[in-house]
Amino acid sequence: MLPGTSSLLLCLWTKVVSSTWYEVGSGYAAAERRTNEVYIEETPQVSLPEYRVPQWCHRLNIYHGEATCYSPRGGNYLSSMGTRCELSCNRGYRLIGQRSIQCLPNRRWSGITYCRQIRCHTLPSLYRGSYQCSAGVKLDSQCSYTCQPGYYLEGDRRRMCLDDGHWSGSDPICVDIEPPKLRCPESRERIAEPDKLTTTVYWDPARATDTADGIIKHVTLHGPEPGSEFPEGEHVIRYTVYDQAYNRATCKFAVRVQVIRCPVLKPPEHGYLSCTSAGNNYGATCEYHCDGGYERQGAHLRVCQSTRQWSGSQPRCTPMQINVDVNSVASLMDQFYDKRRLLIVSAPDPSDRYYKMQNSMLQQATCGLDLRHITIIELVGLPPHEVGRIHEHRLSDNIIEGLRQFLHITRSRFNMVFVGKDGVDRDRYIQPVTPEELFSFVDTYLLSSQEQLQREQNRDMCE
Template structure:
């Protein structure tokens, strides 16, 4: 029994030691990652050699970023505090260019609010003092600036920036902060690294149209450009090119393709016209056939077609001859106004008698299919079948997952009066209008929206954060202890000097001046 207890304790101790070893290894990894990020932050450096200003700048650009660019008063105080005193002082990144003091890293003129000259400086003594030194630990003017001849030999005071050419995805301004940087995104971009472009609503292809899009930053996102063309016989109504703007909206409403129309035709006197008009009254692809009443003959083409150019294929024909005497009591079938339309008639030989002419029109949102005017012939037949009013069609709507769409169509699929509602699954919000209606002009009242993830609420964020903190507290404490031990072991000086040459000095303050440029 005692043997079993000893074995159990032995295995328990081994498990504890193994867990502690795992914890220390993971802590070391975290510490190393933290150390690497510190190295990448904004840091200061100096050289112990005396160099002229041009050579000092070359040294800084070769080994670091550039001669130091002073961002604010706090940075000056920090540099004066931690940089060793040197009787000849240090060069900084300001030089006179075209008689103006200029930050050499950005080629921007020094502004009055950023100046930190010592008393009675700059004085340009000898008319050749075109470079600037900083009085580090000067007894009379600590941290102040003085103009000096560029040939003088001084130490180079350099900096290394955390902002790099690729920072902020090249879609924002990199702003140096304490130990790191933040991104001020250009219009149209967002995200910690400005890696995302704003989303515009997806553009469906209009009816009878072709759309060609270019998406430099993702489908239907900022700077996406879509061009529209209509098929033969159709006319583009609206802008032929749309661009997704930085506001997340399109530069113009989506265009529509309308069938080209020819001049409306009338039935020939003493004749009849019958038309097939698949795209609307007198529109492209309409075909009209002509016949004459008894006793008359057709003079001209028997058929006319509406061509893609919007012209009929020929001139309207006429009916030549002599009309027979009207037969007493002849009547054409009584007519009624079409649904969603109006009818007006002029009766000559009694109600719906010979030569009665009726005219038709549709209410807003409907188009006439058939002849706009028909006449009662002496034989008691109308010159054409009564027309009908059909709802104007809008382009068919298409949604991309996960958008949900529910539509009602009182007058036909995706026609005038159709109304669609949109929604998103739980956890996502609608980006755009929740409803769209087909309008009398054949255009939708709004474009199809998109779905986007809902940001975490404060309560949810705190919940996730609390769980993460609870699960990593032990690891961070171990990593901190190990990091302190590593730094203690790596310390190279005796503690009498504030820093060693070429070592980084850390950061101080938030850098807001225009002196810094991440790509010098």
């Protein structure tokens, strides 16, 4: 080596070192102060030169946090080009910026990152109260609330500053703790009115006073108004009152309504009942009815009395007694009025094929005929051998002739007339009719409401 060469190399090496290396944790010496902030610069789109000596970024110093770095050149080169660092903050601090940065060829880190202290907002003042906090608005600070004497704290008594920068719970309030005074009417018991299941009940409204400022906000009634109709049973009436501070007071009383009842009546055999109201309450009346073909024997009406007993005695329904020994057709027909329907079958001869066919079908439908209150009257033959009968009862010649004239029934051919319970001619037939057709006509057009109810109850009786 030539003389002076060593001195020249040393000078050049000193310049290189002084322009390439920086104080740890201080950035670029005088150009950068003690901070973690690194400006982002785009990496030039040129092929990177190969460095024999590692190029260093300034050493990271994360205040209130730490950086975990990995270098492609090994653990001794944690600030060399290509080094990647994962950043995190201590508890109570929030990371602002990128979580991962890299040392770029321009000797700068790829991002600006720092740790900011977590703080909650200042709590609002408490009306008629105050609070004290253990550490102001910092993380984990606990604030305790208290109210002035005479007021009660509603809500959270303690709140804590959480990791997300918000307080736990919600703002409490201090309220007046003295409720108003409220007095309800006395409970009462009433008897239902005759023939009704209800009664009218009156009372004076509840009286309210306030012990604080004397101001009553409003009184609310929960339940029927005084003078309302109350049904049987116990009814709880409530009043609610609020003062100016919205303190609430409540009171209640009961209205008990009793219904006097008689034993439940049973309908007579071959009959039914029609009752008012509930059927066995005080004042209710029950009327007895008999099925078609039966007549009532005894009182037709009974009343439930305040002694819980029925007036009168139980009537009976006995088979209808048909009196054929009458002087006129009107007297005969009156016996069936509102009780039975009549089917008058007329034929010129007992051997008439229509008559025989019709008679056979009707004999097989006895149950259905009786269920629909239908009585058969037969007028068969020609004078002087004409026969008229209702079951086993024989009709006189005068009544036979009267029926034919009254209902316009011919002797010359087979024909039938169907008469309703009201005595009105409802339908006529010149050929035999099946029981099903006849029953369908009755069920569709002629049944009363009570008969329809009984028909539903006895639908399967003839099956």
